[in-house]
Amino acid sequence: xxxxxxxxxxxxxxxxxxxxxxxxxxxxxxxxxxxxxxxxxxxxxxxxxxxxxxxxxxxxxxxxxxxxxxxxxxxxxxxxxxxxxxxxxxxxxxxxxxxxxxxxxxxxxxxxxxxxxxxxxxxxxxxxxxxxxxxxxxxxxxxxxxxxxxxxxxxxxxxxxxxxxxxxxxxxxxxxxxxxxxxxxxxxxxxxxxxxxxxxxxxxxxxxxxxxxxxxxxxxxxxxxxxxxxxxxxxxxxxxxxxxxxxxxxxxxxxxxxxxxxxxxxxxxxxxxxxxxxxxxxxxxxxxxxxxxxxxxxxxxxx
Amino acid sequence: xxxxxxxxxxxxxxxxxxxxxxxxxxxxxxxxxxxxxxxxxxxxxxxxxxxxxxxxxxxxxxxxxxxxxxxxxxxxxxxxxxxxxxxxxxxxxxxxxxxxxxxxxxxxxxxxxxxxxxxxxxxxxxxxxxxxxxxxxxxxxxxxxxxxxxxxxxxxxxxxxxxxxxxxxxxxxxxxxxxxxxxxxxxxxxxxxxxxxxxxxxxxxxxxxxxxxxxxxxxxxxxxxxxxxxxxxxxxxxxxxxxxxxxxxxxxxxxxxxxxxxxxxxxxxxxxxxxxxxxxxxxxxxxxxxxxxxxxxxxxxxx
Numbered sequence: 001x002x003x004x005x006x007x008x009x010x011x012x013x014x015x016x017x018x019x020x021x022x023x024x025x026x027x028x029x030x031x032x033x034x035x036x037x038x039x040x041x042x043x044x045x046x047x048x049x050x051x052x053x054x055x056x057x058x059x060x061x062x063x064x065x066x067x068x069x070x071x072x073x074x075x076x077x078x079x080x081x082x083x084x085x086x087x088x089x090x091x092x093x094x095x096x097x098x099x100x101x102x103x104x105x106x107x108x109x110x111x112x113x114x115x116x117x118x119x120x121x122x123x124x125x126x127x128x129x130x131x132x133x134x135x136x137x138x139x140x141x142x143x144x145x146x147x148x149x150x151x152x153x154x155x156x157x158x159x160x161x162x163x164x165x166x167x168x169x170x171x172x173x174x175x176x177x178x179x180x181x182x183x184x185x186x187x188x189x190x191x192x193x194x195x196x197x198x199x200x201x202x203x204x205x206x207x208x209x210x211x212x213x214x215x216x217x218x219x220x221x222x223x224x225x226x227x228x229x230x231x232x233x234x235x236x237x238x239x240x241x242x243x244x245x246x247x248x249x250x251x252x253x254x255x256x257x258x259x260x261x262x263x264x265x266x267x268x269x270x271x272x273x274x275x276x277x278x279x280x281x282x283x284x285x286x287x288x289x290x291x292x293x294x295x296x297x298x299x300x301x302x303x
Numbered sequence: 304x305x306x307x308x309x310x311x312x313x314x315x316x317x318x319x320x321x322x323x324x325x326x327x328x329x330x331x332x333x334x335x336x337x338x339x340x341x342x343x344x345x346x347x348x349x350x351x352x353x354x355x356x357x358x359x360x361x362x363x364x365x366x367x368x369x370x371x372x373x374x375x376x377x378x379x380x381x382x383x384x385x386x387x388x389x390x391x392x393x394x395x396x397x398x399x400x401x402x403x404x405x406x407x408x409x410x411x412x413x414x415x416x417x418x419x420x421x422x423x424x425x426x427x428x429x430x431x432x433x434x435x436x437x438x439x440x441x442x443x444x445x446x447x448x449x450x451x452x453x454x455x456x457x458x459x460x461x462x463x464x465x466x467x468x469x470x471x472x473x474x475x476x477x478x479x480x481x482x483x484x485x486x487x488x489x490x491x492x493x494x495x496x497x498x499x500x501x502x503x504x505x506x507x508x509x510x511x512x513x514x515x516x517x518x519x520x521x522x523x524x525x526x527x528x529x530x531x532x533x534x535x536x537x538x539x540x541x542x543x544x545x546x547x548x549x550x551x552x553x554x555x556x557x558x559x560x561x562x563x564x565x566x567x568x569x570x571x572x573x574x575x576x577x578x579x580x581x582x583x584x585x586x587x588x589x590x591x592x593x594x595x596x597x598x599x600x601x602x603x604x605x606x
Binding site for chain 1: 534536539568574577583
């Protein structure tokens with residue numbers, strides 16, 4: 001069974017079928033956020049600081065960091081963001097860019113063992129990203145598309161993922177250090193998107209034994225009550241073998257879905273994390289006096 | 304792919320992998336409900352009427368009917384309850400008793416094609432219940448325990464289920480008319496209970512192609528925030544192939560989990576049921592005037 005180990009200087013996170021679902025905070029990413037882009041372009045990193053701290057407090061296990069700002073020096077900006085985040089918290093980082101020079105700049109400054117986001121099945125990507133992953137002893141997210149685009153056939157997406165895992169091995173990267181993103185489509189546009197994702201993830205687990213991740217919110221694009229759909233998608237995918245997601249840890253509903261999934265997948269020993277999070281207060285318990293009731297705190301929404 | 308067809312005189316319900324998850328209302332059951340038992344013993348059926356209507360309105364697809372009242376004439380009582388429920392609504396019924404004479408009394412009065420709850424892998428149960436199921440052309444819930452009890456080994460539980468399906472075939476009952484209950488244990492007592500259930504259900508689907516059901520709330524016994532656990536358990540189990548559950552349709556959280564699972568399993572065409580349930584009101588829409596806002600109704604909790 002694959003165990004992907006990610007680390008900062010002081011903290012190790014293990015991704016695996018027998019581990020709690022790995023929550024990779026998505027908020028340090030200016031894509032589609034105009035004011036965040038403008039701030040970064042102007043050298044204002046205050047939102048990075050705030051979003052970093054907020055995600056740590058919300059229970060993220062790792063943080064994705066992306067600095068994709070058009071017309072900016074992305075390699076320099078990404079390196080600055082990574083150094084800032086590493087000065088603020090000890091969560092391992094997922095270094096996220098579509099620009100390979102930016103990935104390298106991020107890898108050069110990162111302290112620990114990061115996750116590189118991402119390599120695709122395209123030859124140029126494979127030939128440029130995998131040597132970097134090997135050079136810096138990192139793990140890598142493998143996105144299952146190639147030169148022909150994203151196939152709607154789950155067998156093709158599985159085959160692309162398999163090709164990436166094999167190419168990684170040619171570069172000396174173990175399968176356990178390849179985390180496959182099977183590409184989850186919006187279910188509002190493609191009714192089979194969920195079932196396809198579950199089947200690919202199941203197959204990736206059974207046949208390749210690799211860890212998997214996804215952008216969790218994409219599945220509910222365009223639909224109402226997205227948080228409930230995302231939460232149940234994450235739980236369902238985890239039952240089929242998905243072991244992590246790049247997601248917003250500030251959303252309570254998705255986080256509850258993942259905590260429930262950890263319990264139900266047997267990855268919350270003695271259900272202790274669930275019980276600590278959701279237990280009812282004891283009336284007149286240790287914090288209460290003889291009168292009792294004032295001491296009873298509602299703990300359901302406590303951290 | 305198994306399609307289990309249940310019917311009342313006016314309504315057909317199909318259980319299957321390509322169908323909405325089948326919600327079997329559990330409320331018409333006096334087990335562990337002292338006042339309900341006392342009422343039934345005294346010939347007061349008012350709670351049956353109320354719970355029947357409430358479950359229909361909440362969206363149940365079928366209703367489980369049990370009349371297990373100690374010291375009462377259970378066959379007669381069960382037949383009375385079934386006739387009452389059939390006079391009140393047109394949902395197909397799951398005839399529920401551990402007393403075989405009561406099952407027969409219920410089958411004798413039922414109009415349509417019911418689900419018989421249940422047969423076990425015990426020889427006496429097989430030899431007495433299966434002929435009844437065949438005689439009345441019903442479908443049957445198969446509980447995967449036998450003379451040795453409930454095995455904690457999922458392979459043994461699968462083997463018991465397989466034996467029941469084979470014995471049913473010997474009696475002329477098709478596998479599609481056997482709905483297996485893999486017996487879900489409380490996760491608070493056995494941390495592997497969820498994963499075991501998912502694996503058995505997956506195997507039952509892949510290898511036997513049968514529909515499955517469970518008592519949904521058992522998994523969360525003894526834990527806080529049970530509704531969230533139950534909801535995610537149902538969604539996760541459905542992703543692995545579970546197609547129905549005996550559950551309380553009055554619990555909004557579990558119902559949302561099932562509706563989300565239907566979307567994500569591709570069994571809510573064009574997500575229309577989800578959209579109708581959860582769409583946001585249009586401000587100043589068709590019900591509003593020029594001023595608009597007063598006409599905007601919140602529809603999130605509408606039926």
